[in-house]
Amino acid sequence: MTYLTDRKRAVGAGASHTGTAHHWFMTMSSVALAVMLPVWLYLFGAAIGGTRDQVVAAFANPFTAILTALVLVVSMRHFAKGSAVMVEDYAHGTARKAGLIFVSALAAVIATTGLYALIRIAL
Amino acid sequence: MAEATGSSKRVERPLSPHLQIYRIQMTSVSSILTRITGHALMVGVILAVWWLLAAAVSEPYFALANAVMTSWFGKLVMTGSLWAVWYHYLAGLRHLLFDARIGLEIQTAERLGWACILGSVALTALTLVIV
Numbered sequence: 001m002t003y004l005t006d007r008k009r010a011v012g013a014g015a016s017h018t019g020t021a022h023h024w025f026m027t028m029s030s031v032a033l034a035v036m037l038p039v040w041l042y043l044f045g046a047a048i049g050g051t052r053d054q055v056v057a058a059f060a061n062p063f064t065a066i067l068t069a070l071v072l073v074v075s076m077r078h079f080a081k082g083s084a085v086m087v088e089d090y091a092h093g094t095a096r097k098a099g100l101i102f103v104s105a106l107a108a109v110i111a112t113t114g115l116y117a118l119i120r121i122a123l
Numbered sequence: 124m125a126e127a128t129g130s131s132k133r134v135e136r137p138l139s140p141h142l143q144i145y146r147i148q149m150t151s152v153s154s155i156l157t158r159i160t161g162h163a164l165m166v167g168v169i170l171a172v173w174w175l176l177a178a179a180v181s182e183p184y185f186a187l188a189n190a191v192m193t194s195w196f197g198k199l200v201m202t203g204s205l206w207a208v209w210y211h212y213l214a215g216l217r218h219l220l221f222d223a224r225i226g227l228e229i230q231t232a233e234r235l236g237w238a239c240i241l242g243s244v245a246l247t248a249l250t251l252v253i254v
Contacts, residue, residue, distance in 0.1 A: 027219065030219065037212060042254060044171070049193055052182055055189075079164075079165065086162070106165070110168060110169065113176055116176070117172070117179040117180075120180070121175075121179045
């Protein structure tokens, strides 16, 4: 049994029923990306145009591999949640549900594919 | 409701915002650009992840992905993505400022919008020079 009253459970949750959790996630992930992206863009940009051996060597570097994994996971969650807001703004009913499933699945597939590639390269 | 007049025909009301007479502002343009760049970035992300996957899998597969990546199409996508990521980056920083109740005056917000656009072009050029 719960000792929280109905009112206590509702306070702060707002119309979304989830309060500011979404906004706070976007704030945290944006700060993480703001720190990581300038360094990652440089490393990624430098790797483009190389031979396969050079590209594999670049992403096998522990720093580059870990940073790329972090950028992939954080950016794809940031995209999925940001894109979900756009779907919720413009689509209704079944289209909204399908859209929400699609953007979430797309982000998961891209992140997982990138992590698989990284593991094969770096380990 | 207007439908209460007895007619079953749906009343054609104008949509808001009235797109034909809507005067665009820097604040609305910079806002919609944030959403557009965020979504457009997925093209570059898909190409980049595919290229990385190909590098992990085999030499012939990488030759294909790398040919696309270094073609005019790949360069166009990557350069466009670079501008998009810098624009989204600066617009995101602007949102952090707004959250801290900074820059919410209309004139300041409009200046920050211009700063995002001009800053993103400058950062794109700078990145292309460095990398």
